[in-house]
Amino acid sequence: MSEYPVDLEAIKRHFRQDHFAATSGVEILELKQGYARTSLTIEERHLNSVDILQGGAIFTLADLAFAMACNSGGRVAVAINTSLSFLRATRSGTLVAEATEVSRSRRISTCTVHVTDEQGTLVALFQGTAYIKDEPFPPQEAQS
Numbered sequence: 001m002s003e004y005p006v007d008l009e010a011i012k013r014h015f016r017q018d019h020f021a022a023t024s025g026v027e028i029l030e031l032k033q034g035y036a037r038t039s040l041t042i043e044e045r046h047l048n049s050v051d052i053l054q055g056g057a058i059f060t061l062a063d064l065a066f067a068m069a070c071n072s073g074g075r076v077a078v079a080i081n082t083s084l085s086f087l088r089a090t091r092s093g094t095l096v097a098e099a100t101e102v103s104r105s106r107r108i109s110t111c112t113v114h115v116t117d118e119q120g121t122l123v124a125l126f127q128g129t130a131y132i133k134d135e136p137f138p139p140q141e142a143q144s
Contacts, residue, residue: 006033014137014139018064021038024061025043026039026060026064027040032072033072034072034100035098036068037099038096039061040057042091042092053095055084058086058095058123061095062097066079066111066113066128070101071137073101073109075134075137076135077130078130083126084124088117097126099113100113108129109129110130113126113128114126
């Protein structure tokens with residue numbers, strides 16, 4: 001449990017400001033403590049030279065879900081290691097990344113992210129480890 005108050009709505013607002021994920025088309029679907037879901041509707045711009053979804057698009061989708069899940073504890077958590085296994089090629093439709101924090105200590109958060117297609121078929125598996133800092137998350141916004 002966090003020593004800081006956890007405001008999940010503020011955390012969602014913060015992650016909506018992730019310019020790279022937003023301009024890539026990643027959407028935030030759900031956030032709970034230790035859990036997040038994001039989605040990406042595949043467009044032509046997401047395809048690589050052999051007309052399958054580019055790996056970086058899958059990574060961006062999974063990485064945002066990972067970041068949200070490990071920061072949902074109310075303290076800043078930054079990635080220190082990630083891995084992504086591509087399990088199935090895809091060309092169209094919508095993918096969903098579901099991140100679950102599987103372990104959390106004072107300094108380390110470990111998450112697994114399942115990326116599935118519209119039929120629920122596993123497309124990719126992402127593992128991430130984050131270092132938990134002492135600062136509250138989201139960072140305190142300036143009062144106007």
